Amino acid sequence: MDGRNFYITTPIYYVNDIPHIGHAYTTIACDVMSRYKRMKGYDVHFLTGTDEHGQKIQTAAEAKGMTPQELVDKIHVNFKELWKVLDIGNDDFIRTTEPRHVRVVQAMFKKLMDQGDIYKGTYEGQYCVPCETYVPESSAGEGNTCPDCGRPLTLMQEESYFFRASKYVPQLIAHYEKHLNGVMPRVRYNEIMSFLRGEVRDQSVSRTTLKWGIPIPGDEKHVIYVWFDALINYATASGYLDDPAMFRKYWPSVRHVVGKDIIRFHCVVWPLMLLALGLEPPVSVVAHGWWTVDGEKMSKSKGNVVDPFKMVELYGADAFRYFLLREVPFGHDGDFSEAALVGRINSDLANDLGNLLNRTLQMIVSYRDGVVPAAGLDDPLDRELRALAETTLGRVDEAMERFAFDDALKAIWALIGRANKYIDETMPWKLAKEGPSERLDSVLSSLYEALRLSALLVAPYMPGTSRRIWDQLGLEGTPLERVYDDFAWGEGSGAVVRKAEVLFPRIDLEAWKKVRAGELPKAGKAEAASPGEMEHEPEIGIEAFRAVEMRVAQIVKVEEIPKSRKLYKLEVDLGYEKRTVCSGIKAFFKPEELEGRRVVLVTNLKPAKLCGIESNGMILAASVKVDGNSEALTLVVPAGEIPLGSRVS
Missing domain, CATH: 3.40.50.620 (HUPs)
Structure with a gap:
């Protein structure tokens, strides 16, 4: 044999x-x-x-x-x-x-x-x-x-x-x-x-x-x-x-x-x-094992038989493939929930994998004109990421020998998660302004290599997605043509990245729920309820919460909008990119009170045009009563010098 x-x-x-x-x-x-x-x-x-x-x-x-x-x-x-x-x-x-x-x-x-x-x-x-x-x-x-x-x-x-x-x-x-x-x-x-x-x-x-x-x-x-x-x-x-x-x-x-x-x-x-x-x-x-649907046995009479053709039409083949093998240990019975599928798309695929690709390519384009640098001055964080990458291949192989697809995917996503955290730890945007260029080269090179390996590792599970990542990384052919054992850290230097479309657009959960009308009750609103009488929005699952992406940002510029009595036009810095946000806080703050302040920004809201200006995000704030009648506004701010772009969860 x-x-x-x-x-x-x-x-x-x-x-x-x-x-x-x-x-x-x-x-x-x-x-x-x-x-x-x-x-x-x-x-x-x-x-x-x-x-x-x-x-x-x-x-x-x-x-x-x-x-x-x-x-x-x-x-x-x-x-x-x-x-x-x-x-x-x-x-x-x-x-x-x-x-x-x-x-x-x-x-x-x-x-x-x-x-x-x-x-x-x-x-x-x-x-x-x-x-x-x-x-x-x-x-x-x-x-x-x-x-x-x-x-x-x-x-x-x-x-x-x-x-x-x-x-x-x-x-x-x-x-x-x-x-x-x-x-x-x-x-x-x-x-x-x-x-x-x-x-x-x-x-x-x-x-x-x-x-x-x-x-x-x-x-x-x-x-x-x-x-x-x-x-x-x-x-x-x-x-x-x-x-x-x-x-x-x-x-x-x-x-x-x-x-x-x-x-x-x-x-x-x-x-x-x-x-x-x-x-x-x-x-x-x-x-x-067998699949149930939302806790019930699949049955034509119940009308709950999952149609794979429909799932692919709604969410794409790769997302469906990923979900089935990630959600349940192979060999066990599993429960299919469309809401859980949407949650995986928003958290694992959009927030984790998609965000890592977007942030990394944006920084390579901004700081190195799209050309992947060779590694320069490294430090323990670089070596830690590389060591994890090297052990991930072995962990995936061990899991696959057991047909433990979920364990293999967990190992891959541990690498993706570590790379996202590495961005927050190394603060490439700060290095671009202050640090030695050799150090920034090593950071960008390390992120690129983590993505290159991730594209290889996800290829069997999501062949179409891996091809799109490969193309955006500026690589020829497809990852499915490569052999894992030939992977060598650092070989990607000199590639010219091709930033393209978002891998997995986040699904608007409210719109998704409305399509499935009647799944959630309409929330009531209390104008002046006491704490004991406070009405709450409908309960949500952890998947819905994970879909809201919040990051630490800094307000760098404040402009008045002549047409509005409530809105400021803010320029905010996320470290890896800058955005324009329109915020209804004009009545509570003077421009000089806002410039330089660190805030928490909701980053994955759909853009909206306000007074003719496209707003990309929302500043978090809380309103409080100060004397029983008048209202004050308090910004939600991070404590200490948390790096810009850090995820809030």
Whole structure:
């Protein structure tokens, strides 16, 4: 086995319905892993596809007056379209109705028959028609229902071919005892080992009650059981029959990523089939959890099924990809909240990543004419940022080996957060006025390198965003073409940055709420209530608060606006940029009382035209009663010499 090969698969998705968040989640996870491994220097093969046989397809086609083939030809396109929308970079898309797959299924079935591991018998049991599976009596739910879908079971008896699964159970137990990552996460490993040490019966692998399936060679009144057929897709697409060299190359490195509801097929039935065929079981089967929506199970009747197409249309593919893998530890159940998605966009993507890029490029343009300087005079802060960058690669790699996408993203955002803090600590705007130019060179170089590495690290998760960052950094090609191990701190000097559009515009939460009218009550306003009677605005979550960006600024110039009795035109300095703000504080302060004062400025308000002047921000102030009737205004000011541009939270 070549240790630099990597084969990853999604389950093949059953085409009896439109794609939903569960399909998107699994496929995004596999796409991120495949992109990451490529950037680690691996030769990657990434497979997804559709499962197109079985009773549900036959029944749905009859109801529509179509043949099953006509139906699956039409429906499978929905999945291909979604993968385009989500920027999925799969290498192959397999359909179980393809001739290449039919050949492999029949060849494997015949091999197992010839060696006595498939035999004919009679099967009787409780059968779930929607799930197309027999359910052991010990596993049936209350009222003789399916433990997976909850629907009633039907007693069925039919002639069937059986696979001698029980024969290979001891061999599979020994395999899993040796390969503890054969099933991930650990809770699923324990579940599978417990099941294997119980009673594993021979598996029914054919049906006579339907026609829409792959016929058994030599006995065509039987069609091959849909699960037996579907599992073999992973071998078909890696060249089992058609390209043995490809199969030898990729099969020893195969990882399956599936939902936890189908792990017994993937962690018991499939590896038992492989052992009977003389093949190695997968390196690992990684099972993820289920998604609820705002605390409730997804249901068509409730109208709360998350449409990935709509989410991408509203928020963009990269934001959706980021949210799904950042919000919930992979393997756990998760709750999808559109409000939480908006919060992540405003905090993580706009405030953290977008703000770091904007501030850094603005300073390189302002102080070095857009040319990235070589590092000059460094100090412990520079070395600390560089050390964190160097350890971040290792932390991300360790997390990705565990399929811990959220931990990898936390490590990346720790670097982004540290770089934002580094700006406040080093005060480049002050260095530009007072300090040695060599020191400013080192600061700007360090920030640029942190961004360059961040663009590489986020590339698997947000490929489109990483390309835009790469372009603004003045770099050629795309980060997805690079190899992580080739990254060297300091190689970006001499690049000419190209400051462009904002990466992630902040979402106006009030406007967002109004679009979803009725979600929050209208706030009342109290004119002169006592503290005990004070009315408050509606409660908000932490995401809404994080969306308000406040920073320390200094008023450097005050001008009167002739047309206004209330407004001053203020020029404020944020350290990394200067802004014009119109503020209604004229009645309370003289210009000389304001010039030079440090204040707190809300920096992410939409610009507004006041008296013909565009105002970009709002000064924070509090009004107080001084004698029961007259009003005074107090500015909210930072204590001490906090650096300009520092975030207030």
